[in-house]
Amino acid sequence: MVKEKGIKEIEDLPGIGPTTAEKLKASGHDTLEKIAVLDPHELAELSGMSVDNAKKAVEAAKNATILEFSTGAQVYEQRKSIGRITTGSKELDDLLGGGLEAKSITEAYGKFASGKTQLGFQLSVNVQLPVGSGGMGGKTLFIDTESTFRPERIEAISKAAGLNPEEALSNVLVVHTQNTEQQILAIEKADKTIQENNIKLIVVDSLMALFRSEFPGRGALGERQQKLNSHIHKLQRLADVYNLAVYVTNQVMDNPAILFGDPTTPVGGNIMAHAATTRLYLRKSKEDKRIIRLVDSPSMPEGEAVMKITPNGIKD
Numbered sequence: 001m002v003k004e005k006g007i008k009e010i011e012d013l014p015g016i017g018p019t020t021a022e023k024l025k026a027s028g029h030d031t032l033e034k035i036a037v038l039d040p041h042e043l044a045e046l047s048g049m050s051v052d053n054a055k056k057a058v059e060a061a062k063n064a065t066i067l068e069f070s071t072g073a074q075v076y077e078q079r080k081s082i083g084r085i086t087t088g089s090k091e092l093d094d095l096l097g098g099g100l101e102a103k104s105i106t107e108a109y110g111k112f113a114s115g116k117t118q119l120g121f122q123l124s125v126n127v128q129l130p131v132g133s134g135g136m137g138g139k140t141l142f143i144d145t146e147s148t149f150r151p152e153r154i155e156a157i158s159k160a161a162g163l164n165p166e167e168a169l170s171n172v173l174v175v176h177t178q179n180t181e182q183q184i185l186a187i188e189k190a191d192k193t194i195q196e197n198n199i200k201l202i203v204v205d206s207l208m209a210l211f212r213s214e215f216p217g218r219g220a221l222g223e224r225q226q227k228l229n230s231h232i233h234k235l236q237r238l239a240d241v242y243n244l245a246v247y248v249t250n251q252v253m254d255n256p257a258i259l260f261g262d263p264t265t266p267v268g269g270n271i272m273a274h275a276a277t278t279r280l281y282l283r284k285s286k287e288d289k290r291i292i293r294l295v296d297s298p299s300m301p302e303g304e305a306v307m308k309i310t311p312n313g314i315k316d
């Protein structure tokens with residue numbers, strides 16, 4: 001991006017002084033491009049400035065950023081630099097095109113005991129591996145909404161991965177949330193934690209459970225979907241701004257409209273379906289085997305992989 005002369009940094013924007021700039025930077029909005037794409041209301045909320053002034057600042061940021069076109073080859077090069085995290089299973093990594101991708105949301109849905117949480121544990125450990133060895137050399141922020149976080153599993157999985165289990169455990173920051181307000185706040189207030197701890201993976205296990213129990217029935221659906229939408233957009237923002245991966249688990253229901261074939265459908269409706277860049281459907285097979293179906297991906301064909309849940313974590 002090329003900037004118009006005069007306005008080079010966010011401090012140069014009208015209405016944004018050093019203090020406001022600091023505030024914005026603390027929430028990851030440190031470039032003109034990031035301000036340019038903000039909704040003025042969001043900027044007003046983030047900075048404390050009036051909506052009118054925020055409109056002017058966004059407009060100026062837009063004018064100061066000129067979009068340069070990249071060739072497909074350049075985009076391809078840039079995409080190769082996006083971080084990836086190994087799942088522990090070569091087959092599943094291949095299905096995903098090289099592991100879980102940063103800057104996007106990956107959703108795993110499936111019935112109970114299908115392995116959604118176990119995969120979350122495995123990724124929480126693997127993200128700590130160095131870049132080039134299947135990790136991103138970073139830590140995990142684990143939002144536990146169902147009280148199913150088990151440090152024993154992190155310990156066992158990290159040992160098997162050749163990491164120091166004590167260190168591995170201290171590199172997983174767990175937030176236990178009991179209602180949707182806490183869940184939403186955990187993400188809204190995550191910027192500082194992410195910056196200070198080099199968080200490279202956010203796990204939300206499960207994304208929908210609290211939303212479902214707090215907003216039951218059709219009457220509450222509109223409000224639920226609105227809150228969910230905003231929550232998911234904030235997750236996507238964190239993924240983009242900090243080049244980190246987001247892994248969310250989701251529950252399922254039987255869709256009565258599907259008369260033939262598998263009626264298992266992820267909950268969360270269209271909002272969830274659009275927000276997840278990659279969707280995985282996990283189901284139980286024999287014993288410790290699990291079948292994973294890639295349902296939706298921007299770049300990989302639909303397909304299936306088989307993984308095993310072992311005492312040492314996810315394996316082929």
Ligand code: GTP
Pocket residue numbers: 110111112113114115116117118119148288309310311312
């Ligand atoms: P819900 O949260 O209930 O919807 O299920 P989930 O998809 O999150 O299931 P989870 O990932 O917790 O998988 C549970 C399954 O993992 C259990 O049924 C076990 O088969 C397996 N599992 C969990 N811990 C171990 C372990 O230490 N060793 C082995 N071999 N399997 C384990």
Ligand code: MG
Pocket residue numbers: 116117118148205249
């Ligand atoms: Mg679970």
